[in-house]
Amino acid sequence: MQVFDTKNPRETFLLGRNLAVGLGAGSCIALVGDLGAGKTALVRGLADGLGADVQMVSSPTYVLVQEYPARDTTLFHLDLYRMVDAQGELEELGMEEMLAGGVVVIEWADRACDALPLERIEIVIEITGENTRRFTIKQIRNFVTVHRKEPRKNTNKHELS
Ligand code: ADP
Ligand code: MG
Numbered sequence: 001m002q003v004f005d006t007k008n009p010r011e012t013f014l015l016g017r018n019l020a021v022g023l024g025a026g027s028c029i030a031l032v033g034d035l036g037a038g039k040t041a042l043v044r045g046l047a048d049g050l051g052a053d054v055q056m057v058s059s060p061t062y063v064l065v066q067e068y069p070a071r072d073t074t075l076f077h078l079d080l081y082r083m084v085d086a087q088g089e090l091e092e093l094g095m096e097e098m099l100a101g102g103v104v105v106i107e108w109a110d111r112a113c114d115a116l117p118l119e120r121i122e123i124v125i126e127i128t129g130e131n132t133r134r135f136t137i138k139q140i141r142n143f144v145t146v147h148r149k150e151p152r153k154n155t156n157k158h159e160l161s
Helices: 009-020 039-050 086-093 095-101 109-115
Strands: 002-006 028-032 065-069 074-079 103-107 119-127 133-141
Touching (some): 009 133, 039 074, 039 119, 086 109, 095 103, 103 109
Parallel strands (some): 028 119, 074 103
């Protein structure tokens, strides 16, 4: 887990730009934070770092997904804010295809927790002051439970009965 504090939108932009290093096809970034937290501001930095046109980045409030061509990849920018059924919409979008083709960044990701990729970078943004924001960054890896083919040998009689 890493924590970063920014003092203005420019610093948030630069944080996003730094985060872009090391991202590529298959990366998913889940953004969590209130309206005005700086999710879109961070996405601008990500876009810049990936070599996409920053001018194209706006809150995709009325389109579920915006696609920005970048240097070696594509940035898919999603916003679940107005989705009535965010989870269902996200499932229909074809996450696997997007991940195969580029980096996926999702605003209001907490609205569709169960439909997010099992492996992702989660960034929680807190508004700590008028111009200050705290970014808490975590690498999430939720493994699917693999069922054993053979039942585990159990010598505990109480559990066997
Ligand atoms: P969100 O997408 O989370 O709703 P935006 O990125 O669209 O938020 O907007 C963030 C707002 O907060 C902008 O108006 C921006 O100027 C302001 N702001 C103030 N301080 C910061 C900061 N440190 N980082 C990012 N945005 C900030
Ligand atoms: Mg936004």
